Amino acid sequence: MRLLRLLFALALTAGVGFSASPARGEIVVPGFPPLCLPPIGLPLLQCPAAAPPPPSSEPPPGAVTPTKVRYDPRRIVVSFRRRTLRNAIDAAFAHANVRLERRLTKIGLYAVRAPDGKRDAALASLRREKSVNRVQREVLVDALDTTPNDPEWPDQWGLRTAGFPKAWDVTRGSKNVVVAVLDTGVDGSHPELRGALVPGRDIVNGDYYPADDNGHGTAVAGVIAARGNNSIGLAGACWACLVMPVKVLGKDGTGTTADVAAGIIWAVDNGARVINLSLGAPGTDDALSEAIDYAASKDVVIVAAAGNSSSTSPFYPAADSAVIGVAASNPEDQLYSWSNHGAWVQVAAPGCNDALWLRGGYVSMCGTSAAAPLVAGLAALVRSARPTATAQETVKAVYQAVDQVSAEVRRGRINAGAAVAGPGTSHTGTVHRIARTVRGRLGGRVRSRSHEVAVGAGQLVAVLRFSGAHRLSLLLYRPHRRVIRITGRSPLTLRLRVAPGSLALVVKGAGARAAYRLTLSYGAP
Known part of the structure; x- marks a missing residue:
């Protein structure tokens, strides 16, 4: 039976919503080369070759990731002060003329909808409420688009480059490890996913039938878990x-950040041990960051695509300190020219x-979402091979198991064989760990608080999230340094290479009441 080959370019587009534009398919006539059936109104074109292209003719992403944040024209995210009664919350929403659409009780947030053209008035009304x-x-x-090519194992250069065959000598995975794919849904009828799915959730439509009406989520699920060694198609990781x-x-x-946040919380509460987010935006908000913190606190590994706009500007949730942000590398271990990069991107992985x-x-x-x-x-x-391993481990x-790539990511390109084999097989990057998260409050006479930490040599990352005050300052004091x-x-995010020793981080305000959370990541001393 002939495989259906679709040509589509995978790329991250901006915002807290995603778009994918697959081509219509391919016509196969015996004795003739395949023809791609393009979108209506365009001529038929001969399909491109299946071999991975050299860097000089690398496949472009289907859409370039925007660098400006986009906002939903009607939706608002609100949090209330502690001990605010429900009738006060309802009254605030009534005064602002908004309708409650989603309650994220685990992280204390509400997503509400204003009438068309009334969002800014609703924002102003809510900001005047003392309880808010x-x-x-x-x-x-936004989600990612995709670009067509021929499948099957001989063409799966990415899995070979990243060392997955050696990893499979140790384990092909475990049914005790569930990977949540937060996306457009998944087509569970695909032969390569037979027996691979657990019950899911449709956050968008409010039911338990997460069917894929776009295609993007099915593609992502296939990269993760397409059944291998079954004599058909391809192998997943x-x-x-x-x-x-x-x-x-x-x-x-x-989609919106509140829906993504709700999906993260649902996945965590229903047994996911790894979460994949092939989506993102050039900005974030409390709903998304609080949900990620919730997942991290529940021992879940979170992975996200870094974006496809050749940019060094942080892209979320990949740039969150609790997330493994992933750039896209080519067969020569260079980053594709369209891949986002920078110190906020943790690793690279094959991007086609x-x-x-x-x-x-x-x-x-092709894209960072691949x-x-x-x-x-x-x-x-890794979690299959080491059932007791924590998310941090x-x-x-x-x-620890990365191979170096020439382009700018914080660590390197993944090496699956070395990672699954364990310590001592490869270590070319600096090991970091989330050391602790501290919480505090400012206001009245308390205008600053100091937190001391002993660090080892390497990269310090301090992320300060706060509410109440509009602006705060984060200061780093080092012995004999400015x-x-x-x-x-x-x-606020501070990144700095530090020498071993003691540091002091000070959170400072101007008198307004503020509640904050300071997350510190650094090399073990």
Whole structure:
């Protein structure tokens, strides 16, 4: 039976919503080369060759990631002060003329909808309420597009480059490890996913039938867990792992941070041990960051795509300190020119991978959203090989086992064989660990608080999230060195290479009441 090959370019678009634009398919006539059937109104074109292209002719992403944050024209995220009664919350919403759409009780946030053209008036009304702690416009996030190529194992250069065959000598995965795919849903009828899915959730439509009406989520799920060694199609990164489909993006590939946050919380509460987020935006908000913190606190590994706009500007949730952000590398271990990069991107992984498509089809995806599920699959393999490994230990195993790539990412390109084999096989990057999260309050006479920490040599990352005050300052004091200070709105992020010793981090305000959370990541002393 002939494989259906679809041509589509995978790329991250901006906002807290996603868009994917697959081509219509391919016509195969015996004795003739295949013809791609393009979108209506365009001529037929001969399909491109299946071999991975050299760097000089690298496949472009289907859409370039925007660098400006987009906001939902009607949605607002609200948090209230502690001990605010429900009738006061209802009254605040009534005064602002908004309708409650989602309650994120685990992180204390509400997503509300204003009438058309009335969002800014509703924002102003909520900000005047004494019971309201923080009000934000809801950010839009985007999914990825895809570009066609031929599948099957001989063409799966990405898995070979990243060392997955050696990892499979140790484990092909475990049914005790569930990977949540937060995306457009998953087509569970695909032969390569038979027996691979656990019950999921459709956050968008409010039911438990997360069917894929776009294709993007099915492609991502295939990179993670397409059943290998079954004589059909292709192999995923973690053959025996299970996939939890959580639909957080609509048919058009767009969604909101509140829906993504709700999906994260649902996945965590229902047994996911790894979460893949092949989506994102050039900005974040409390809903997304609080949900990620919730997942991290529950021992879940979170992986996200870094974006495809050749940018060094942080892209969320990949840039969150609790997330493994993933760039896209080519067969020569260079980053693709369209991949985002920078010190906020943790690792690289091959960025053109064969995947599944709707109605039993196959595709080849190019973009950082194709790279991220390889890392999610690797994290699942590590947790399969070491059932008692914590999320922190799993992330450490991935980071320790990287191979260096010439482009700028914080650590290197993943090496699955070394990561699954364990310590001592490869270590070319600096090991970091989340040391602690401290919480505090400012206001009245208390205008600053100091937190001391002993660090080893390496990269210090301090992330300050706060509510109440509009602006705070984060200061770093080092012995015999100048003071480093950053000031602005939440979140504030400070990154710096440090020498072993003691440091003091000071959170400072101007008198307004504020509650804050300071997350510190650094090398063990």
